[in-house]
Amino acid sequence: MKIGFVVARVGDERNDIQKLSVILADKLRGLGDSVDVLPFNRKSLLKLPPLLKLRGYNAILISNVGLQCAYYSLLKHLHLLGKPLFAVGFGSDIRDFGNSWINFFNRISVGVVDLLFVVNPDLEALAFKRGYKSVYYVPSWAGELT
Amino acid sequence: MRIFYAARLIPLKDPASIVYAAHYFPNDKFVVAGDGSELERLKSEAGVNVKFLGWVSQKRIIEEMEKADVFCQLCKVENIWSSSLVCALKHGKAIICSDAGLSRRFLESGIHVLFVPVGNHVRLADALEKLHNKKLRGFLGENAKRFYLENLDVDVSARYIKGLMEVAVRAEQK
Numbered sequence: 615m616k617i618g619f620v621v622a623r624v625g626d627e628r629n630d631i632q633k634l635s636v637i638l639a640d641k642l643r644g645l646g647d648s649v650d651v652l653p654f655n656r657k658s659l660l661k662l663p664p665l666l667k668l669r670g671y672n673a674i675l676i677s678n679v680g681l682q683c684a685y686y687s688l689l690k691h692l693h694l695l696g697k698p699l700f701a702v703g704f705g706s707d708i709r710d711f712g713n714s715w716i717n718f719f720n721r722i723s724v725g726v727v728d729l730l731f732v733v734n735p736d737l738e739a740l741a742f743k744r745g746y747k748s749v750y751y752v753p754s755w756a757g758e759l760t
Numbered sequence: 761m762r763i764f765y766a767a768r769l770i771p772l773k774d775p776a777s778i779v780y781a782a783h784y785f786p787n788d789k790f791v792v793a794g795d796g797s798e799l800e801r802l803k804s805e806a807g808v809n810v811k812f813l814g815w816v817s818q819k820r821i822i823e824e825m826e827k828a829d830v831f832c833q834l835c836k837v838e839n840i841w842s843s844s845l846v847c848a849l850k851h852g853k854a855i856i857c858s859d860a861g862l863s864r865r866f867l868e869s870g871i872h873v874l875f876v877p878v879g880n881h882v883r884l885a886d887a888l889e890k891l892h893n894k895k896l897r898g899f900l901g902e903n904a905k906r907f908y909l910e911n912l913d914v915d916v917s918a919r920y921i922k923g924l925m926e927v928a929v930r931a932e933q934k
Contacts, residue, residue: 641918754841755914757850
């Protein structure tokens with residue numbers, strides 16, 4: 615499988631999520647998948663989406679249900695992304711119902727994310743509550759950081 | 761005894777309990793890693809046996825974890841799977857864990873961790889008193905490490921994710 619893995623804050627030493635995402639990308643490569651890490655930041659919003667490049671992938675995997683997930687979900691809503699869209703929820707991106715941005719990002723993503731993986735078991739029920747249909751708990755691999 | 765705590769210093773993570781419990785053990789060393797809104801207030805309320813490191817790198821977290829006799833995981837809402845808790849399990853530490861969220865679904869009290877009520881520094885102090893027993897620390901630490909190896913392996917997670925994605929991709933292609 616050829617996977618485009620969208621990760622925000624790649625290289626940010628203080629950000630564990632991007633480190634866990636890079637680890638997952640490496641592990642998937644080890645299992646035979648071709649994985650391209652597609653760095654995402656706010657400047658990505660000002661550029662044209664890499665639609666041609668995205669066509670080369672079997673699926674798009676998004677790390678964290680944040681702005682990057684909303685962005686790619688929007689592309690899917692607009693039928694500009696005709697690939698299965700998967701996402702990994704790490705914590706407050708699903709859990710924080712008090713944050714209007716998080717709620718907004720999730721509202722955009724809910725209808726088009728085909729599979730949502732959550733790395734904490736309490737997130738399963740919360741993700742279903744948000745309206746996601748396919749949610750799977752996957753044990754955290756945070757131990758790889760240590 | 762050397763007690764380690766690592767988290768954002770915000771009320772949700774309950775760093776106050778470790779600072780207050782430390783007052784009962786003037787001969788033990790408490791090391792607190794992390795920064796946040798509670799840092800300055802807790803520094804002013806802490807005894808001389810509490811050392812605040814501020815934000816530190818993952819490398820330093822591991823160094824402190826290796827030196828520690830006990831690790832405290834005290835979040836008020838959910839501990840599963842905090843990266844610091846996973847680190848403590850991986851390093852076979854004796855862990856005191858707040859009884860929050862789904863912690864008891866995965867961890868057994870007296871086997872993998874000692875559970876304490878959320879936000880209760882007195883009960884935390886009781887648990888710390890118990891862990892002055894080196895044999896008990898060793899027992900908990902061994903079980904913690906075994907739990908990590910049996911349940912939190914990244915290869916299992918990666919295979920699971922890959923398997924589900926492949927099924928979904930094939931279904932889409934049909």
